Amino acid sequence: MTVTPDKEIVACEGCGSRSLDLLHRSRRTGLPIARCADCRLVAVIGAAADDRLFELYSSGPTYENYVDSQQTESLKRRRAIAIERIRALLPAGVGSPALFDVGAGRGDFLAMARDEGFAVAGNEISQPAIDLCAERHRIALLAGDLAELRLAERFDALTMWCVLAHAADPRQLLRGTFGLLKPGGVLYFHTPRWCAIDSVGLAATKLTGGRLPQITERRVNTAHLRLYDVANLTRLLTSVGYEVVDATPTVGYSLLTQTYLADLGIPDMLRRGTARLFDRLIERGWFARNILDVYARRPATDD
DSSP: OOOOGGGOOOOOTTTOOSOEEEEEEOTTTOOEEEEETTTOOEEESSOOOOHHHHHHHHOHHHHHHHHHTBOHHHHHHHHHHHHHHHHHHSOTTOSSOEEEEETOTTSHHHHHHHHTTOEEEEEESOHHHHHHHHHHHOOOOEESOHHHHOOOOOEEEEEEESOGGGOSOHHHHHHHHHHHEEEEEEEEEEEEBOOHHHHHHHHHHHHTTTSOOHHHHHHSSSSSOEEBOHHHHHHHHHHHTOEEEEEEEEOOOOBOHHHHHHHTTOOHHHHHHHHHHHHHHHHTTOSOOOEEEEEEEOOSSOO
C-alpha cells in the first residue's frame, strides 16, 4: 500500500521508491511509520521538528538528566573500540590525527580521543551540552548544525554517535561529512537498526489493534526518524561516494534499561529486577543487536 500523508505521494528517502508499506500510524502524532518495499528502510513519513527533542537539547536540567541515565561503562568500551579501529584504518604516517565529532554532546568521546593522541574538535546544537563539554573537558565545541558552520578545514576522521537517525536529511549530512574528510579519511558512526525488538513491537501493535504501540513508537518516532539495515545503509553511503569498510549489527544501548522501561509505562516494581537483568545482558553483549556500527572511508583518490 502506498502511503499518502496529506494526499501527497511520497518517496523513500533512501532509494526514491514510491512503494511504501504502512506498518503503523502513531496515535500520538498521526504520522505513518512505513517500510520501503524495495530497500526496506523503515521511517516516519512527514515528520516535523520534535518539541521533546528541542526540550532535551535546550534545557540544562533535562539534558543533565539524560546524561545521568546513560549506560556509562558500555559507552566507554564502545568509544575505546572506535578510537582503536579508527586509528588502525587511517593512512600510514598520520601522527596526530585531526578528528571531528558531529553532535559531540558533553564531549566524553572527544576527551577520550584527545587522551589517545588525536587533535579533536566538534560541534553541537545544544547549549547545555556545549557548556558541560567546556566545564568537564575544557573543549570548546562549535555551536550550530554542521551544514551551517562552513568549515574550511579537512579532517582525518569524523565521528557521529547516534546522529544520523535524528537528521532531517541524512544524505545531505553524509555529503557534508564526506566533504570534510581528507582523501583516505575515516568516518565512524552508529545508528539504530531494525532488529528483533522492532519485530516484537510491531507484532504487539498489530495484535492489539494499535493499543500497545509503545515499543514501535519508542524505536522510530519524530526524534528517531528511521531504522536502517546493512544493505540500505551501505547503498546510501556508496551513493554519496564512501567506501564502506564495515557495517556490523551490534548491541549498543545508550540509556540504562530503567529509562527505556519507564518510557514504555512498565510499573516501578516490575522495572527494578527486569532492568538489572537486561543491563547485565547488555553489558555482556547478549541482547538484541539494535544498532549498526559503521566504518567507511573517503577514497584516497577522487575520480
